[in-house]
Amino acid sequence: MLSIAATGLVTGLGLIMAIGAQNAFVLRQGLRREHLSVVVTLCIVSDVLLIFGGTAGIGALVARFPAALEILRWGGAAYLAWWGIRSLISALRPSALTAQGPRARGTVILTTLALTFLNPHVYLDTVVLLGSLANQYGPDARWLFAAGAAVGSCLWFTALGYGARSLSGVLNRPRTWQILDLLIGIVMLVLAVRLALG
Numbered sequence: 001m002l003s004i005a006a007t008g009l010v011t012g013l014g015l016i017m018a019i020g021a022q023n024a025f026v027l028r029q030g031l032r033r034e035h036l037s038v039v040v041t042l043c044i045v046s047d048v049l050l051i052f053g054g055t056a057g058i059g060a061l062v063a064r065f066p067a068a069l070e071i072l073r074w075g076g077a078a079y080l081a082w083w084g085i086r087s088l089i090s091a092l093r094p095s096a097l098t099a100q101g102p103r104a105r106g107t108v109i110l111t112t113l114a115l116t117f118l119n120p121h122v123y124l125d126t127v128v129l130l131g132s133l134a135n136q137y138g139p140d141a142r143w144l145f146a147a148g149a150a151v152g153s154c155l156w157f158t159a160l161g162y163g164a165r166s167l168s169g170v171l172n173r174p175r176t177w178q179i180l181d182l183l184i185g186i187v188m189l190v191l192a193v194r195l196a197l198g
Contacts, residue, residue, distance in 0.1 A: 004141050008148025011133060015125045016047070016156050020191065021080055022115045022122075024184045026157060030164025031180070035108040040161040042109065046116045047126060047153035054131025055146040077196040079118045084188030091181035 134142040
């Protein structure tokens with residue numbers, strides 16, 4: 001039984017550790033030391049809900065209605081493109097990064113939720129894929145797999161956010177922000193193109 005939970009943990013970590021908009025945002029908030037607990041908590045709770053929802057059978061429902069994924073795909077591609085362009089513009093003005101005032105808590109919450117739920121990959125990976133893998137273990141053991149994947153999410157978002165916060169003194173320089181924004185912008189645009197092309 002423990003091996004099923006461990007398999008869930010490793011699988012969940014393997015899927016969530018890929019660089020994406022959500023991870024980039026958590027990293028950025030950790031470096032800024034801004035509303036980090038809220039961001040990490042929202043990411044963990046969202047992931048856990050999606051994992052257990054997929055395990056409970058939402059994965060099969062989403063698989064039946066591909067139009068929902070199509071809408072999410074285009075909405076997600078547009079949002080990622082906007083985020084990428086915004087990051088590239090920020091990279092051109094590194095001095096603005098140091099003078100930038102704090103963002104409102106509500107804005108940070110909405111951005112976190114948008115980066116989580118407007119990303120079609122979260123539904124494909126977390127709901128459909130993890131849900132399908134969990135259900136291969138049968139009606140009882142599937143929850144062990146899901147619990148392992150949920151623990152992986154907790155570990156990852158906590159380590160990413162608070163690890164970045166621990167290094168923020170070293171990394172919080174205009175040049176670092178410029179490079180980070182440039183990399184985030186490129187990654188977001190690549191992800192947007194990949195989503196748009198299907």
